[in-house]
Amino acid sequence: APLSEEDAPSEITTGAFAYLSKYGYIRNDNPQASTIRRLEDYHSAIRNFQQFYRLPETGQMDEETSRLMSYPRCGMPDVIQ
């Protein structure tokens, strides 16, 4: 289940988490995972997205990464589970 506002660590934006989850960068195999775990998942998912598109792999939701995420796109996942 996508993160709701109250239980997302402050730095996780639910939109980005939902995006990374929808397009296969987060294996949301354990929705009950601890917040720490989710934070780790979140940063490694951002890093995976950045690696996929050869952006600097900061693991942070920086401007270049969020701009690429804002582009209109195909609804199919990038990472085929």
Place this chain on the structure above:
Amino acid sequence: RRYSDSGDKWDHEDITYRILNFTPDLTEEEIVDAIERAFKVWSDVTPLTFRRVFNVPGDIHIQFSEYDHGDGVAFDGNGGTLAHAYFPGNGIGGDAHFDDSEIFSVFLSDDDKVDLFMVAAHEFGHSLGLGHSSEIQALMAPFYIAYDPEFSLGYDDLHGIQSIYGINSDPRPGDRYIPQRPQPSPPDPEVERCSKSFNAVAFIRNELFLFKGKNFWRMREQGKPLEGYPVEMGQFWHGLPPKIDAAYERHDGKIVFLKGSHYWIYEGVDMDPNYPRPLHEFGLPADVDGALPWGRTGKTYFFKGEIYWRYDEYENRMDKGYPKPIKENWFGVPNNIDAVFRHYDGYSWNTYFIRHRRYWRFDESLGQVDLGFPRNFGVDWMGC
């Protein structure tokens, strides 16, 4: 190698496809042509052939839908996700779904429109078994690539699809896919009749006047524009600029034209003295999308973006409590319309809203858009 493949492929080379419905943004011919061109991108470089079937199941089913459309992966309105498709297989396998909240176009690269050929060529890559490529320039990269008249398949896509199906064993020389873009020609108003939206539409002296650029068409009966049109607006209304925003016949028979922050009033084809005048005299913002006189009530509705006003022509002032959100009282009418008009079809009055090439019929008694809308305006009204 930046492509990815799903591991699924068709076990036959003569692939069939079926178009289940059509977007109202384009004519059926334009849609069929864009889909054929999109399949040709892949048939040119593989042994695959694509054949359209009707009323029988095909391998690939193509549909235009909005939001939740029954496959558990809802679309998200205009922007964001444009389409999705399923890897080869039975049932939904291979099917391609296009988000009909988008505004689809052909041979255009306008920012607010989505080229159907480019999106379909990408989605059919999935229908054949390709995943997304991380080569950002590749057709199979997930991000939308605007229409490119010089488009041809890149190395990564070519390598990807041929690693699944092999090469096209009898390529005719120079057979690489190049979209057959129509030869650039001066905008032919006759072509504009079908291919573009209108700036304004007004019901004047029991005839419909449709304005586009510097031209206008006249129509007495739906679907039958008068012969000899379009004609330049300047030949009728001297001093009126092209590309107006709105027009309407006022309760006293005068014709009001609005463009940008000004408006003009004409008695027939003669401009009243001291015009143009500033639009803020109506109490309106910088410009409007459409104007709608409400019968002989002397009320005129003005639409802009997501809101609308009601103006009292007798009192020469805006009614209290406006502007209001369009969605509050015009159920089913979209925001950011291009034109709005009322039309008497001999039986009843209806209000019509146009945006790009779609139109909505608003039932005045029910206060909502009729079922089955939007539809394609050119096909239903302009004889396209």
